[in-house]
Amino acid sequence: MIYFIIVTLIIAGDKFLKEYFRSSLRGKHRKEHFTRSGEGINTVDAMQDGWRRKLSPRIEFLENKGAASGILSSHPKILKGISGVMLCFCAFVLGKERQKGRVSVAGLGYALLLGGGLSNFIDRMKKGSVTDxxxxxxxPVKKISNLVFNMSDFAIFAGIFCLLFRKK
Incomplete structure (x- = not known):
């Protein structure tokens, strides 16, 4: 049951945030930041130096037709197919974890992957792109500083982290 709750919360939370930012940022381009008093919306105090400032997020709108960094954006059918297969695999393995009758780090990882992947998949199927x-x-890493994420992406990263560092 806990796995179902995790998947549902990720999908519902990400859907809410995507709808909120779509309506708030409608008409804004990728390079235009949604700002308050010219500072952007930061969840971490950006006035301090060091890593706190480096990790301070900004709200920025992007409709991504591909996967991470726009990969496969010119091949939407292939991307949808790969995503569908991966989601089926995650659902299958999560079902096996659930049958064990206890909560595990692997089960948590697959629930996070399934919730995040399913939320982005629903977006991609409905509108042909994912809202980031x-x-x-x-x-400090340029490739990361250029990317725009959503809540589902963070769930996917957390799921991968759980699977990489679980006890076997």
């Missing part, structure tokens, strides 16, 4: 809205422009 969080960017870390000051992050």
């Amino acid at each position: 809205y969080i960017r870390f422009p000051e992050f």
Whole structure:
């Protein structure tokens, strides 16, 4: 039951945030930040130096037709197919974890992967793109500082982390 709750909360939370930012940022371009008093919406105090400033996110709107960093954006059918197969695999393995009758780190990882992947898959099937809205422009790794994420992406990363570092 806990796995179902995790998947549902990720999908519902991400859907709410995507709808909120779509309506709030409608008409804004990727390079335009949604700002308050010219500072952007930061969840971490950006006035301090060091890593706190580097990890301070900004709200930025992007409709991504591909996967991470726009991969496969010119091949939407292939992307949908790969996503569908991966989601079926996660659901199958999560079902096996659930049958064990206890909560495990692996089960948590697959629930996070399934919730995040399913939320992005629903977006992609409904509108042909995924809404991203969080960017870390000051992050020291340039490739990461250029990417825009959403809540589902963070769930996917957390799921991968759980699977990589679980006890076997």
